[in-house]
Amino acid sequence: MAYFASMSRKVKTIGLHLLGWLLFVSLVIGFVESSPEADPLGRVSEPAFLLFVFIYVSLFYLNGYVLMPRLYLKQKTALYLMLAFVLLAVVFWLKPYDHLVRMHMHHFGEDRPPRPDRLPPPLHDEPLFQEGPGIRDHGPERRGRMMDIVSVVLFLAVWSVSMAMQLFRQWRSTERRALQAEADRVNAELSFLKAQINPHFLFNTLNNIYSLAITNSAQTPSAILKLSEILHYVTDEVGNDFVPLRREVDCVKNYIELQKLRLTGKVDVLCEVNGNLEGKKIAPLLFMTFIENAFKYGISSHEPCVITIAITAGEESIDFFCRNKIMVRNATEERTGVGIGNVKKRLDYLYPGKYLLNIDTKEVQFSVHLAIRN
Secondary structure: OHHHHHHHHHHHHHHHHHHHHHHHHHHHHHHHOOOOOOOHHHHOOOHHHHHHHHHHHHHHHHHHHHHHHHOHHHOOHHHHHHHHHHHHHHHHHHOHHHHHHHHHHHHHHHHOOOOHHHOOOOHHHOOOOOOOOOOOOOOHHHHHHHHHHHHHHHHHHHHHHHHHHHHHHHHHHHHHHHHHHHHHHHHHHHHHHHHHHHHHHHHHHHHHHHHHHHOOOOOHHHHHHHHHHHHHHHHHHOOOOOEEHHHHHHHHHHHHHHHHOOOOOOEEEEEEEEEOOOOOEEOOOOOHHHHHHHHHHOOOOOOOEEEEEEEEEOOOEEEEEEEEEOOOOOHHHHHOOHHHHHHHHHHHHHOOOOEEEEEEEOOOEEEEEEEEEO
């Protein structure tokens, strides 16, 4: 796809250049050859016309693709200006427009009779005798000097357009590099945040299985199977920015079931999943930090406690709710550490302006409500 996109851009650029030069040549032909009996196609094959086009096309691409990138954009301004003045002097000396008009006048004299609107003015329009410096000179030298001025003006126009085009291309390239650098930075930071989440999650889960194994619990095979399913999910999906909501919910259920294996009868876990999960996506392991904290700080083997977890898939949003009793001292300060901070960063990157996160810490209760718009 990238190859075809690149080829499409190249074809578009070539087409625009050809269109621009066709317009330039058409304007020149229309300005020089205004007779209805003229043969424009025949004139373009004349050496003077080919030389005229070659000079200005060469100037355009020489400035845009050689002098600008290698001199002007590399702060070699003095050398760039010197070469520009040298090329301007060459154009002034070659007089391409002068030769083009002389070719036209030559064919005008040989191929067709003079038109009435091109006949010289009547003699009575000017004094018969003129003296002094103000005498009008319609000779070839004055006409040649005027032609040189047109050549210089065309040089400046072509040179300016070439400069503007190259500066625009440079600005676009700089902007693309800046956007790509920002995207790379965000992707690198997201990968770092995921790397922080996954080892923490696996570490806690392995600790749970270890506790079952050292007591020779019959639930150890079931725990290993749950961990295998979780690892399969993490290996296949967690590298993506978004995963199917159903797979994320299955991972949450497996994790909760794995945690239940080590809980006593004092802990009651209520988990509800509502709504249609199909066709919806979510950032992977987005809810897991809050669920891990609930099991870390909200359980006790001495007094009753309840952990409530609810995931609702609505038509326009996905809602997550988690609530637990605070059973560990100083838990509130620990909850605002790396884990929740990472979740907030991920939400800012992946759902800018599309999420609402409320964390409510009361005296003995901690609750989280996260709503994400589809």
